[in-house]
Amino acid sequence: MIVLAIVIGCLIGIIFGVNAPAISYIYSDYLAISIIAALDSVFGGITATLKENFDFKVFVTGFFGNAILSMLLTLLGNKLNVDIYLAAIVVFVGRMFNNLTIIRRFYLEKWNKMKEQKKAENQTEK
Secondary structure (H helix, E strand, C coil), X not given: CHHHHHHHHHHHHHHHHHHCCCCCHXXXXXXXXXXXXXXXXXXHHHHXXXXXXXXXXXXXXXXXXXXXXHHHHHHHHHHHCCCCHHHHHHHHHHHHHHHHHHHHHHHHHHHHHHHHHHHHHHHHHC
């Protein structure tokens, strides 16, 4: 089901991406920060899935809430002539790296367990 949603989302992105005009420089800050906020939510969702405490409502509200809040911070920063969005980028990217570390460790531990099981099976066969 999730794989199907990812494939459909990619196809929609490709279709609209080819036919969409280029994003204006004025909106590039907003787009960049919203993409980073959304990626932070995706990595958080993957981490929650691996920890077996994923909640779809929390994921969706975090996904849109982070994106909207980060765009509002960018708007406020533009009005005040201060680059506030840089602080949001630092926070979101820091969280993304933490989540990526958790994901990486999970799969490394899983891989090591599989190697140990194969090694133990080979020793019992001898």
